[in-house]
Amino acid sequence: MPAPTDSAANSEANRTRAPAAPTASSFARVSLLVYALLIVYASWYPFSGWRDMGIKPFDYLGARLPYYWTAFDVWTNVAGYAPLGALLVLAMYPRIRPWWAVWPAMLGGVLLSACMEAVQTYLPTRVPSNLDLLTNSAGAALGAVLGALCSRYFLHESRFLLVRRRWFSGEASRGLAVAGLWPLALIYPQNHLFGLGHLVPPLSAFFSDLLDTPIDLATTWLNSAQLSAEQYWLADVIVTACGLTGAALLFLLLLRRQAPRRRLVALYLLACIAAKSLACALFFAPQNAFIWISPSAVGGIMLGTLMIAGLTWAPPTAQRRVAALALILSLVATNAVPANPYYLSTLETWVQGKFLNFDGAAQFLSVLWPFLAIWFLFHPVHRRQV
Template sequence: MPVPPDSRSEPPATPASAPAASSFARVSLLVYTLLIVYASWYPFSGWRDMGLKPFDYLGARLPYYWTVFDVWTNVAGYVPLGLLLVLALHPRLRPWWAVWPATLAGVLLSACMEAVQTYLPTRVPSNLDLLTNSLGVALGALLGAACSRTFLQDSRLLMLRRRWFSGAAGRGLVVAWLWPLALIYPQNHLFGLGHLVPPLSAFFSDLFDTPIDLATTWLNSAQPSAEQYWLADVIVTACGLTGAALLVLLLMRRQAPRRRLVTLYLLACIATKSLACALFFAPQNAFVWISPSAVGGIMLGTLMIVGLAWAPPTAQRRVAALALILSLVVTNAVPANPYYLSTLETWVQGKFLNFDGAAQFLSVLWPFLAIWFLLHPVHRRPG
């Protein structure tokens, strides 16, 4: 009696006559749309009615004051949306036929984002923003149609993806590639994502119209000692690194170059973190995240990853979920250290206000998204 092949060792056969939808593109589209919504309405406070209708901005004159930076960031911000819309419509619509509905959907989304900004005191709805966003989504849709053969139609890249990753890895790849982006926003610990205390404090302060600091109400207001901070930093760094690396390993087949891929992935994350520190603080601060406790956590996490690299998938999944949960608990239980608070004061916002909101949202969301992926029954099935 023949033994069925290991789902992680041989790629599934996909009939050429039945092209499959890209779950990677569709999940990426959902996440990117949420980021646009959050960035467009950030900081979600001070809502008021100025007596203007939501779409009055459409008939207003173009703004007198604008910068090249504003224009190109508005265009660039919507290019990925147009690209993902075209890829997500496959195979229901052929790529070039999907350009028009993708562009229309992006324009409608941008129009709604600008309309709601009428009720936010820190935001100003602009028809110029709508025009530049529309241009961005149109360019992205054309780019998606031009690149569809590379990403969707039995290209070498797609064949390599099928050879190295399981058939059900689409959602997991989205979660994995969001991790380096989530690390851009400054954290109390190197990999301390999911820090809920600051955004919840701001939310309740705005809701009750009085300053509320949850760190001093439900947490112990006493500052931990330097040794306790050091231990917490090691735990959070090691657990965050272990959870992310094991999540990536779970997506790979046995014949994939697992060590090299995980190493490249972690190096890309470190490079992204360093580049963000250099861009938003100062070039000399590119490696400011390096500290004895962070190095200790990286070493401990590396030992855990090496020890679990060839463990059964079920064990890897459980350890990854437990590591991320422990990281969440410690991150939110330990008060922010003074160095982290001073770092936030120097975090460059200004023109990056939209990006700042999206980065903070992603840094809070990522561990919950990863734990959902690791524990959801659908994702525990063989690929």
């Protein structure tokens, strides 16, 4: 009997090889944590005027349904909690299989929404509502079912995962979550185009509420410093260039050498600019979609693009250090430079209205993102090279 050939032996080995053990999705778990924080911030925004109204926190459960409600309110509540349900299902894998995870995901959405509504009892500007609880719970349930239906495209073998493994490093999951939040963080109006992490306004509001007296850190901390038009222009260029360079290099660090790196980075930056323009058109006016364009913003984009192009083929260690340094410099300058009067007038025209929850989440994300990015760049687990 002839001996089996090498190809036959390899084929037999492939058939008998045990399938790879399923692994947890770091992307889903980091995204779940960030999204839950956004829900908390949006539900309790603006975090001021905390008072005891003499009402028990869960009395709203036995109240009658609100007389006045709109389809917009219902659908925004459903849409707001649907991603939470989907992420809960994906985050529990592989400990709990997707379809079994639907029930605990629904329960998690109900408990989180009930807690958010209960705490609103102590906020005079917010009204706890059993209708909100019902619609939020419906959104979480819908998202959980959709998460289970789509799980095979994100958790099992699929073209999406094959492209992900071919183009992105093995440690890219958390980085993809951070990079994916950057376009959303840019939605809220900023003093500078890419100047995220502006801590002065939220800290001023926090201390004003804590001490029950108006406090403006912009005047006490910055001593009412005023800059000339040329100094504002230079600061805007520096912050815009550093913010753009830090975010682009962070995304670049996630890519393998065989990936179309420059095209993917360019596509990523175009998607971010599109999100910024869409937000300006939605919250200001359609004709103001490109209101963010200014000579200093264009100068910062050109300078940042040159820096990114020069660092594309630099060693990953150098890219990581430059990205962290650029983000830290942008963060410091954003909080050290007094607010531009034009920015203050722009913020006054920012439409909240029915988007109050979204406004709070957008502001929170714009403050949080640089710290998430710096955490990713400095965390030892994320510095592994594959």
